[in-house]
Amino acid sequence: LEEDRQQLQRALSQLEDKTRAAIELVYFSDLSRKEVAERIEVSPMTVTRRIQRGIQQMVAYLQPQELQSDP
Numbered sequence: 001l002e003e004d005r006q007q008l009q010r011a012l013s014q015l016e017d018k019t020r021a022a023i024e025l026v027y028f029s030d031l032s033r034k035e036v037a038e039r040i041e042v043s044p045m046t047v048t049r050r051i052q053r054g055i056q057q058m059v060a061y062l063q064p065q066e067l068q069s070d071p
Contacts, residue, residue: 011058019057022050 012020025036026047037044
């Protein structure tokens with residue numbers, strides 16, 4: 001579990017600041033996308049796109065590592 005948390009942190013650290021902020025505010029601060037949009041002064045759709053893009057980038061970052069660690 002700790003290793004998973006560290007991998008997640010590394011993947012998050014690879015993201016652009018705006019993308020990382022959107023993900024952290026929605027998933028770790030439990031704010032709605034609308035609340036995040038108001039806070040960072042963008043549209044809710046922009047928040048959604050940043051989150052989608054960030055998750056795709058995190059998956060791409062993590063997949064090669066998982067393949068290397070499989071026996």
